[in-house]
Amino acid sequence: MQIYLPIAEVSVNAFLLLGLGGLVGVLSGMFGVGGGFLMTPLLFFIGIPPAVAVATEANQIVASSFSGVLAHLRRKTVDLKMGTVLLIGGLAGAALGVQIFAILREMGQVDLLVRLCYVVFLGIIGGLMFLESYRAIRRSKSPTPVRTRKKHGLVHALPFKMKFRTSGLYISVIPPVLVGVFVGILAAIMGVGGGFIMVPAMIYLLGMPTKVVVGTSLFQIIFVTGFTTLMHATTNYTVDMALAVLLLIGGVVGAQVGTRIGTRLKAEQLRILLSIMVLAVCFKLALDLLVMPGELYSIGQGAGH
Amino acid sequence: MRIILLCLAVVIALPAAAEQVVAGLSRDEVAITANFDGSDILIYGAVKRDREPDQSEPLHVIITVAGPSEPVTVRKKDKRYGIWVNTEAAEVDLAPSFYAVATTAPLQEILSFTEDLRHHVSIPKAIRAVGVTDMVQHPRDFTNALIRIRTNANLYQYLNAAIDLRDDTLFSTQIDLPANLVEGPYRTSIFLTRGGTVVDRFDTVIDVNKVGLERWIYDLAHNQPLIYGILSLTIAIAAGWGASAIFRVIRI
Numbered sequence: 001m002q003i004y005l006p007i008a009e010v011s012v013n014a015f016l017l018l019g020l021g022g023l024v025g026v027l028s029g030m031f032g033v034g035g036g037f038l039m040t041p042l043l044f045f046i047g048i049p050p051a052v053a054v055a056t057e058a059n060q061i062v063a064s065s066f067s068g069v070l071a072h073l074r075r076k077t078v079d080l081k082m083g084t085v086l087l088i089g090g091l092a093g094a095a096l097g098v099q100i101f102a103i104l105r106e107m108g109q110v111d112l113l114v115r116l117c118y119v120v121f122l123g124i125i126g127g128l129m130f131l132e133s134y135r136a137i138r139r140s141k142s143p144t145p146v147r148t149r150k151k152h153g154l155v156h157a158l159p160f161k162m163k164f165r166t167s168g169l170y171i172s173v174i175p176p177v178l179v180g181v182f183v184g185i186l187a188a189i190m191g192v193g194g195g196f197i198m199v200p201a202m203i204y205l206l207g208m209p210t211k212v213v214v215g216t217s218l219f220q221i222i223f224v225t226g227f228t229t230l231m232h233a234t235t236n237y238t239v240d241m242a243l244a245v246l247l248l249i250g251g252v253v254g255a256q257v258g259t260r261i262g263t264r265l266k267a268e269q270l271r272i273l274l275s276i277m278v279l280a281v282c283f284k285l286a287l288d289l290l291v292m293p294g295e296l297y298s299i300g301q302g303a304g305h
Numbered sequence: 306m307r308i309i310l311l312c313l314a315v316v317i318a319l320p321a322a323a324e325q326v327v328a329g330l331s332r333d334e335v336a337i338t339a340n341f342d343g344s345d346i347l348i349y350g351a352v353k354r355d356r357e358p359d360q361s362e363p364l365h366v367i368i369t370v371a372g373p374s375e376p377v378t379v380r381k382k383d384k385r386y387g388i389w390v391n392t393e394a395a396e397v398d399l400a401p402s403f404y405a406v407a408t409t410a411p412l413q414e415i416l417s418f419t420e421d422l423r424h425h426v427s428i429p430k431a432i433r434a435v436g437v438t439d440m441v442q443h444p445r446d447f448t449n450a451l452i453r454i455r456t457n458a459n460l461y462q463y464l465n466a467a468i469d470l471r472d473d474t475l476f477s478t479q480i481d482l483p484a485n486l487v488e489g490p491y492r493t494s495i496f497l498t499r500g501g502t503v504v505d506r507f508d509t510v511i512d513v514n515k516v517g518l519e520r521w522i523y524d525l526a527h528n529q530p531l532i533y534g535i536l537s538l539t540i541a542i543a544a545g546w547g548a549s550a551i552f553r554v555i556r557i
Contacts, residue, residue, distance in 0.1 A: 002342035002484060006519040007526055011342050011484030047485075059537050066545030074553075112390055226538050233526070233534030241522050241537050242339070248541055252548030289388040296382045297450030298391070 007240035008052040014246055016046065021060065021247035025254020028064045029071070030262040031199070031214065031274045036061050036192030036225075037118065037281060039247070048243065055232035055239045056247070061193045061225040063248035064255040065218045071259040072215030079166035079212045082176060083219040086198070089177040090224045093184020098231060101189050117190050119286045125200050126278035132204075133272035140268065167208045167216075175206060184224060193221040196278055203271075210267040323358045326495050326507040327351050334512040335482060335491075337519055343484040346370075346511065348407075349477035350495060362500035365408070365415035366468050366476045367426060369496075370511065372403030373489030374433075379447045395447040399433040402487040404455075406431075407464040407478045417501035424496065424503060428452055428461050459483045486513055 003014040020042055024035035036057050043053035072078050104113055162173050179201045187194035198217045202208045208216070233239040262270060328350030335344050348368055358364075377400045383392040408415060412427055425431050432448060441447060455461040460483065468478040482491075491511040497504045515523055526533045 001340065003339055004337055004341040004484065004519060006515060006522040009485065009487055059541050062538060063541035063545040066542050067548045068545075070546065070549035071552075229538055229541075230531070230534040233537065234530040237526050237530060239526065239534060239537050241526070241533070241540070242518075244537060245540060245544075248544045252545050253552075255545075256548055256552040291389075292384070293382055293389055295450075295454065297447065297454065298380050298382070299377055299451060299454055 003242065003246070005048075005052075005240050005243050007238065008048050008056075008243060010047055010049075012046060012048070017243065017246040018250040020046075021064075021250025022254040023250075025064045025067075025251035025256075026258040026261070027254075027277070028061075028195075028251070029068045029255035029258020029260075030265075031195070031258075031270065031277075035064065035195075035251075037122070037190070037196055038277075040192065041281070041285070048240075049238075051236060051238045052240050052243070055229065055236060056243045058193075058225045058228040058232060059239055059244040060247040060251055062222055062229060063244075064251035065193065065222045065225070067252040067255040068259055069215060069218040069222060071256060072218060075215070075263070076166070077212050078215035078219050079164055079208070080219065081162070082164045082167055082169075082202075082206075082208065082212075083216045085162070085173050085176045086180040086183075086216070086220045087223050089180020089182075090184040090187070090194075090220055091227060093181035093186075094188045094224050094227055095184075096181070097185040097188025100185065104189075114190055115285055115289060117186065119282055119289065121186065121190075121197060122278050122282035122285070125197060126275045126282055128204075129200055129271055129275035130279065133268050133275060136268045137272065164208075167206075167212050169206070169208065171206065179205060180220070187224055188228065193225050195221055196274075199274070210271070214262065323354065323356055323504070324364070324497055324499075325353045325505050326497055327353050328495050328507050328509070330493070330509065330511065332511070333509070334514065335486070336514060336516040337486065337488065338516055339518055341484060341486075341519075343486075344482045346480050346482065347477060348480060348493065348495070349475075350507070351476070352474050352497060358504075359499070364470070364473045365410055365498045366470055367409075367412070367416065367496040367498065368407045368468060368478055368480070369426060369431070369492075369494045370403070370405045370480050370482075371401040371431060371492045371494075372487055372513075373491075374399040374401045376400075377451060379451050381441075381447070381450070393441050393447075395441045395444060397432060397448065397451060400451060400455075401431055402489075403460050403482070403491065404428060404431050405462040405464060405480050407467040407480065409466060409468045409470050409476070411465055412463070415498050415501065416496075416503075420498070420501060420503050424494075424506065426496065428456075428463060458485075460485075482513075488513055488515055 001014045002011050004011045020039065024039045027038065028035040039060070040053055040057050043057065044050055069078060161170060163170050179198070183194040183198050183201065186197055195217050198220065199213055202213045202217065203210060229239060328348065331347035352364065377397045379395050379397060380391040381393045382389045385392065406412065406426060406428060416426055421427050421430050429448065429452065432451065452461055464478070468476050470476045491513055493509050493511055495507040514520070
């Protein structure tokens with residue numbers, strides 16, 4: 001069934017959109033990532049204009065994240081206090097990121113920079129997570145008991161300490177705020193929720209238990225992407241409601257299914273799966289940059305001068 | 306019937322040229338609804354004559370349909386530092402979002418170069434690219450790329466010999482409008498040519514408009530962006546909550 005999208009001004013198959021939403025929703029529920037880093041390139045691929053894809057994707061992430069976070073709230077796997085601290089940083093970062101994005105657009109080459117950002121960050125994070133999870137799985141299989149070493153690094157030496165009961169942490173608020181700002185900037189530039197950066201940052205930098213990481217990440221993502229949606233709707237008029245509704249019907253159902261699959265898998269398995277997926281997307285994007293494209297020319301919107 | 310009546314009406318009226326176009330469209334507006342997946346328009350007409358024309362050159366008909374024009378940037382990729390990067394960009398002043406040209410015979414045989422320049426009939430002439438020349442080294446490559454990409458997307462159509470002309474009098478053709486149409490007036494022109502020269506032209510407009518829900522969403526997004534944004538978020542949150550609530554009940 002073909003449907004005409006009022007803002008994107010293209011006609012696409014409604015079931016294709018439902019399917020894409022569902023697929024990305026499952027992943028989003030499983031891993032606590034918004035799924036934007038997968039969905040946005042997929043939307044480009046089916047012919048949605050990039051500006052509309054990025055803005056609408058932000059709106060769709062709100063829905064799938066909200067659906068996911070409710071499931072986590074009932075399971076009490078959301079650290080609301082930590083989420084709020086991350087969020088404060090995240091909103092500041094997103095506002096800053098939008099400004100950086102505007103400056104880069106003036107300079108041109110913004111597409112290339114976004115792609116390079118994807119390749120670099122997906123590559124680093126995917127690689128690190130894969131190695132770490134692989135070691136963890138091998139360790140758990142070997143009979144030697146694992147020594148859990150509490151590291152007392154920089155995270156513990158800084159002032160403004162706060163107790164995060166759900167995470168079982170007593171650390172300074174400075175690192176979470178900085179993580180929030182950093183992820184916020186990247187989220188705005190790359191047009192994603194930033195879960196794929198937030199999740200490893202919470203595990204490796206803040207030392208949060210994997211159990212609460214997913215729910216807390218989703219909680220923070222809702223607000224950052226909600227803010228981004230409003231910004232796009234009021235400045236660029238690029239949020240397509242019809243597209244968003246189709247994606248989110250698939251997405252919210254998928255997110256619920258994904259959350260249930262996620263709770264049945266072990267943390268290490270979950271991480272290794274996420275890292276493989278991140279590396280696959282990274283590889284595909286890198287390939288696009290390295291292999292000669294079939295069509296050297298592309299059409300963009302005119303500057304109208 | 307309508308054509309005959311129209312013919313009769315104009316036969317009585319005062320003649321201007323030896324041959325004139327009398328034309329009609331199967332529809333003069335296209336409504337873009339939620340399940341719009343393209344549309345086709347039948348363009349038909351007749352040639353009215355008040356005196357015997359010079360028959361030494363055969364009569365030909367050309368029909369063009371042009372969507373709203375807008376400036377377009379064409380970018381070219383090149384290999385730099387091992388990766389493919391957009392290096393050159395050219396601004397095309399005005400390019401129609403959709404363009405179809407239907408003829409009775411190959412265009413270059415029935416329309417002279419100067420007439421093409423004057424009436425902007427062929428696809429390259431329908432694009433206005435004056436500014437391109439001083440931006441890049443090979444401006445032709447850029448306009449050709451634009452035509453190639455849009456032709457592949459079925460947005461630019463050259464329909465050679467697609468017009469059915471009977472007894473040098475009655476003609477008709479069908480233009481297929483693709484699903485990814487842009488809103489606006491679609492200028493439609495019919496040309497009669499003899500020996501490469503345009504003897505008469507007829508212009509009309511097909512209005513392409515979003516209607517119903519499509520219209521409402523589009524207007525809200527542009528006139529009340531904040532309300533639209535909040536509404537989009539509300540729908541998203543409601544859908545997220547709804548799915549969560551339903552799944553809690555059915556417990557998968």
